[in-house]
Amino acid sequence: MDLLLLGETVMASATGQSFHGYWMPAGGNYGVAGFEVFHISIATGFTVHLETKSSDQADSSAASIGSATVTSTTASNYKFDVTNALDLVRYRLTSQRGATIHLQYAQPLWSPN
DSSP states (O other), X not given: OOOOOOSEEEXXXXXXXXXXXXXXXXXXXXXXXEEEEEXXXXXXXXXXXXXXXXXXXXXXXXXXXXXXXXXXXXXXXXXEEEOSOXXXXXXXXXXXXXXXXXXXXXXXXXXXX
């Protein structure tokens, strides 16, 4: 049996670098976003945001609707509330310093409108 690696590995060389996920349809205005960290080289090395925009807006107009900072080098799950979602959402990973992380994003869970 082969081992299967899930998620993605990101290596940031400096503070303030952003790494974007793909756009997904929002299933409501309010919900809970989450991600799982398998490895991180430095605590507080990254913050994960959920961004939103309308489908007729440019990608650069996306706004953060919730976030969580990875606070430990121990593998863990993180979740955070999101509010005021428009019709599209995506994850954005921002480096707080040069670090490496291996993580997997979860599909947000939406509250019915």
